[in-house]
Each structure stands twice: as structure tokens, then as C-alpha cells.
Amino acid sequence: MNRVTVRSLLACCFALLGAGHGAAALAARAPPAKVVVQDPFVDLRSGPGRGFPATFSVERSASIELLRQRTDWIKVRTEGGREGWVHRSQLERTLTPGGAPVQVAGPKPEARTEHRWEVGLATGDFGGANVVAVNGAYALTPHLHVRADVQHLLGDYSNGWLGTAGIAHIFAPEWRVSPFIGIGGGVLSISPKATLVQAEDRTDSVAYAGIGVRGFLTNRFLLAGEYRSYVVFTSRDENEEIDEWTVGFTYFF
Numbered sequence: 001m002n003r004v005t006v007r008s009l010l011a012c013c014f015a016l017l018g019a020g021h022g023a024a025a026l027a028a029r030a031p032p033a034k035v036v037v038q039d040p041f042v043d044l045r046s047g048p049g050r051g052f053p054a055t056f057s058v059e060r061s062a063s064i065e066l067l068r069q070r071t072d073w074i075k076v077r078t079e080g081g082r083e084g085w086v087h088r089s090q091l092e093r094t095l096t097p098g099g100a101p102v103q104v105a106g107p108k109p110e111a112r113t114e115h116r117w118e119v120g121l122a123t124g125d126f127g128g129a130n131v132v133a134v135n136g137a138y139a140l141t142p143h144l145h146v147r148a149d150v151q152h153l154l155g156d157y158s159n160g161w162l163g164t165a166g167i168a169h170i171f172a173p174e175w176r177v178s179p180f181i182g183i184g185g186g187v188l189s190i191s192p193k194a195t196l197v198q199a200e201d202r203t204d205s206v207a208y209a210g211i212g213v214r215g216f217l218t219n220r221f222l223l224a225g226e227y228r229s230y231v232v233f234t235s236r237d238e239n240e241e242i243d244e245w246t247v248g249f250t251y252f253f
Contacts, residue, residue: 032065032077035094035102042094044084048073049253056082063097070114071219071253074104112216113142113173115252120224122248126162129155131246142173147182153190160190164208177215184208188232205233214250222250 043054048070058064058078064086067075072088088104096102118137125131132154137147145168153160166184185207192201212226225247232240 032067034063034065034097037062038093042090048085118250118252120248120250122246124246126153126244127242129153143170158190158192162188179213182210207231224250
């Protein structure tokens, strides 16, 4: 990829990332449903996941209101006004005030836009070197994510590390499969494997523009593939351009 193409891709990414999104009108909400606890107790957690601590327990025969759902977790409110998150499987053992079993639907497609954090593992090719990468992202909005990547580069003649931070724009986060673009920068450190002649390690700044596609495998996992075009700002007269391809799994919560 020549320099003109890289600059064009960067300009396109900036233009798309700068495009605003109109605010959606808030839909009227129905009154929250009420259920009656049948288990000896139900734990309310501070967030939608088993990693969040239990902050309160509701005992059998107590009524709770169902406020909203995020993936497999439902936010509830007790009669005393305490709020917390309960897993869907626990609510399926509750009853309505009339004594009927409660059916809690699984996550809807729009729930895909409600998570905030993502962590992932990926592998691929960086200019001929093998890549093993870990990454993380935080969703500022369903469309705009801040992300960071740490990559270990394993080549025939040198090894290295690449750390980057950037932003990604998800075009259709509610779709099962959606394209995305991203831009960012970071630091590349290369350590040659030379044994006969002592070669110097290199540490250079980099910038990248990328494009990819991601798809939901389950309610918690994504499969993503991405192409990135890097510009390495060397201390020599000419900067380097390197292509990278990666594919990996992402867990979101």
C-alpha cells in the first residue's frame, strides 16, 4: 500500500469518525413487572455479572420489580427501594402475583449495544511476523469505542512488542455482523536476533488506520477480523509502511 493510499484511508476514517449521530427519541416505558421470589433467597449484585459483589438478598415471598435487561441479567428493585442485578435463571423460578410461572426472554438483538467493556485475544501477521495480541475496549457510545492493544511480534530475524491506543467506529452495533473502522497510534519496539553482529534495538512511534468486520457468536462472545495499515516513523529518511491482518475472539460485559 503506497503513501497516497494510506493518507486517503486515514482521511476517510477521520471523516467517518467525526460524523455525528442524531439523538433518538426516548420511547415510553411500560410499568415494571412484579414477581414473587420462590427460592429461599435471591442475591442482588451491584452490576450485571457474577464478578460483581452481592450487595443485598431478597427472601422468599418478597416482591421485586423488573426494571430492565442487559444480556442475561435483569435489574430489579425491592419493595424497600433497593436496586440490583439478578441473573435470568433465578427469575425463572419466581411467580407472578397471581401465582403463574414467570418466563424471562433471552437477550434481544438490541441488547448487543448495551455492554460497555470488551477484552479479547487475537493472532495474525504483521509484515511477515507472527502476532499474538491482547486487547481491551470501552464503549463511549454503542458506535464509538476507545481501545488498546498489546501485541507480541515473533519474526524470523527479530522479535518485538507493539502497543497501540485508538478509537473504533462500529457502523451497526445492533446487527449480528457489522463492519468497523479505526485509527490510532503507539510505540513499536524491535529486538534483532543477530548473533554474529550485535544489532541495535529499535523503538519507533507508529500510526495506523484499520478496517474490519465483527460478528456475535453468542450473547457474550464476538469473532472479529481486522486489517491495519501502519506507518512507522523511523529516525531514517524514509518512514516504513507495514500491513497487518488479525483475527480473534472478544468477550464483552
